[in-house]
Amino acid sequence: MIKFENVSITIDGKQILKNITCTIHAGDFIVIVGPNGAGKSTFFDMISGKRIATQGKILLDGTDITHLEEKHRATLISRLFQNPQLNGVASMTVAQNLALSNYKNKTVSLLNGMKKFPTHLHAELEKLNLGSPKILNTPMKDLSGGQRQLLAFIMATILPPRLFMLDEPTAALDPQSATKLLQFAIKFINEHALTTLLITHDPELALAIGKKIWVLENGEITKQFDVSDAINLSPSDLIGHIDYKKLMQ
Amino acid sequence: MLAEWLIIQGIIERGLIFSICVMAIYITSRIIRFDDLSVEGSFGLGGALMALLLTRNLPWFISFPLVTIAGAIAGLATGLLHTKLKLNNLISGIVVTTALFSINLKIASSNMVVSSKSTIFDLISSTASIKIIMLIPLICVLLLIIKWFLNTECGFLLRAVGDNPQMLTNLGKNAHTYIIAALMLANGLTAFAGALFVQYVGYFSIWASVGILIIALAGLILSETLSKTFGFNLLIGAILYQAIIAATFEFNVDPEWNKLITALLIILMIALKKHSTLFTQRQS
Numbered sequence: 282m283i284k285f286e287n288v289s290i291t292i293d294g295k296q297i298l299k300n301i302t303c304t305i306h307a308g309d310f311i312v313i314v315g316p317n318g319a320g321k322s323t324f325f326d327m328i329s330g331k332r333i334a335t336q337g338k339i340l341l342d343g344t345d346i347t348h349l350e351e352k353h354r355a356t357l358i359s360r361l362f363q364n365p366q367l368n369g370v371a372s373m374t375v376a377q378n379l380a381l382s383n384y385k386n387k388t389v390s391l392l393n394g395m396k397k398f399p400t401h402l403h404a405e406l407e408k409l410n411l412g413s414p415k416i417l418n419t420p421m422k423d424l425s426g427g428q429r430q431l432l433a434f435i436m437a438t439i440l441p442p443r444l445f446m447l448d449e450p451t452a453a454l455d456p457q458s459a460t461k462l463l464q465f466a467i468k469f470i471n472e473h474a475l476t477t478l479l480i481t482h483d484p485e486l487a488l489a490i491g492k493k494i495w496v497l498e499n500g501e502i503t504k505q506f507d508v509s510d511a512i513n514l515s516p517s518d519l520i521g522h523i524d525y526k527k528l529m530q
Numbered sequence: 531m532l533a534e535w536l537i538i539q540g541i542i543e544r545g546l547i548f549s550i551c552v553m554a555i556y557i558t559s560r561i562i563r564f565d566d567l568s569v570e571g572s573f574g575l576g577g578a579l580m581a582l583l584l585t586r587n588l589p590w591f592i593s594f595p596l597v598t599i600a601g602a603i604a605g606l607a608t609g610l611l612h613t614k615l616k617l618n619n620l621i622s623g624i625v626v627t628t629a630l631f632s633i634n635l636k637i638a639s640s641n642m643v644v645s646s647k648s649t650i651f652d653l654i655s656s657t658a659s660i661k662i663i664m665l666i667p668l669i670c671v672l673l674l675i676i677k678w679f680l681n682t683e684c685g686f687l688l689r690a691v692g693d694n695p696q697m698l699t700n701l702g703k704n705a706h707t708y709i710i711a712a713l714m715l716a717n718g719l720t721a722f723a724g725a726l727f728v729q730y731v732g733y734f735s736i737w738a739s740v741g742i743l744i745i746a747l748a749g750l751i752l753s754e755t756l757s758k759t760f761g762f763n764l765l766i767g768a769i770l771y772q773a774i775i776a777a778t779f780e781f782n783v784d785p786e787w788n789k790l791i792t793a794l795l796i797i798l799m800i801a802l803k804k805h806s807t808l809f810t811q812r813q814s
Contacts, residue, residue, distance in 0.1 A: 393682060
């Protein structure tokens with residue numbers, strides 16, 4: 282359980298997050314929606330430790346982690362970034378990236394870098410068409426955006442984290458790749474009962490997959506909905522949506 | 531015929547020694563993507579310290595590790611300036627190189643002769659012509675050790691930090707530790723090269739280290755025309771550069787133009803590389 286008590290973040294004199302008080306329970310799947318500049322990514326940065334709260338407290342299972350460094354929090358929290366470049370090492374091969382992601386929470390040595398390759402993932406990789414020797418020996422930078430994000434998801438969850446954060450993971454993907462990633466992600470999250478936060482701009486996606494939906498506006502959580510509310514909600518109840526019919530009028 | 535062989539031998543020997551600097555530059559600029567200017571000071575530091583230790587009758591096999599550690603400390607200083615004081619890469623390197631110039635002068639003054647001392651080249655024979663036989667296995671073993679290291683778990687993290695420091699944080703590792711480690715490795719290697727160069731020529735000169743960075747960079751760019759990986763191409767690049775400089779002597783070009791020739795060579799190689807990339811893009 283993660284508890285936020287009156288947490289604020291001020292950057293260059295501007296308050297980006299304002300007195301946030303909320304709780305993430307174990308097994309929650311919370312979708313966070315909000316307009317640009319609402320503070321969604323800063324909220325994730327604060328949880329991951331990239332930014333330290335200027336006020337308030339963050340408690341993880343009762344332990345105060347407000348000032349814990351990002352690298353220490355990373356042992357508990359995994360994050361999938363919107364930018365695929367932040368999710369892997371572009372110049373290294375897929376196999377090397379998979380081995381590297383298995384170094385998490387382990388001491389490294391002068392053993393062969395591939396020694397920690399997660400062989401138990403072979404079947405999973407095959408199912409996703411990512412397990413062939415050709416793909417495994419391809420530099421990460423030469424994969425398609427969809428393949429990169431799928432691999433990044435696998436790498437981020439090699440050790441199931443206490444909290445998993447997905448920051449607009451489909452923003453740079455075409456609809457087919459986005460669907461494939463989301464199908465895989467939702468199945469995995471449900472099977473492992475991962476406590477998950479997902480940021481999206483897409484209110485329809487939020488309504489489709491969120492067990493809870495939080496609306497973040499102007500640095501504050503202004504609305505919280507439960508899965509039972511979703512059937513009575515429309516995208517415009519969250520942050521609105523593009524009305525394509527009106528575009529040509 | 532003998533004179534020609536001696537010229538070729540000299541090119542290969544100097545190329546092999548400077549290839550260590552090319553390896554160092556590869557680690558900083560290609561692996562951790564940190565343009566480290568402090569290697570210029572570290573080369574001088576290695577040379578100055580080796581000259582001092584040899585004149586104090588310390589055996590060369592004890593002097594080499596000490597010199598390498600001194601170089602690594604210079605790398606540590608650059609790394610700390612960058613990671614703790616948040617100084618820009620270039621400024622961190624310039625500050626350390628500037629400081630090392632004075633330190634090197636204090637260690638060995640502007641010149642120090644060591645030709646009468648026992649060196650690594652005496653291991654096989656005291657004959658000067660045998661130096662190449664000592665250098666080839668030494669440099670090849672050094673290259674293979676670094677190549678092996680880059681494929682270990684620590685090496686993987688070193689490669690990752692240059693490409694995506696966030697990846698190390700995601701893994702719960704300290705990205706700064708690996709940046710500093712790479713700088714220590716690169717500067718340690720350069721100091722080793724400086725020490726080897728002093729033993730090779732038989733004296734230390736404070737001016738010998740001026741321009742080392744650009745010599746190494748030229749060697750690296752030439753090596754990348756063959757391959758962009760860490761391998762024997764680095765040795766060939768360094769030797770090719772020495773061959774180009776030696777050719778200018780053959781054409782009776784005033785040695786004072788050497789630095790200008792090097793600069794023009796680098797510009798030419800970069801321009802050719804850009805042109806060929808554009809050409810390939812247009813073709814595709």
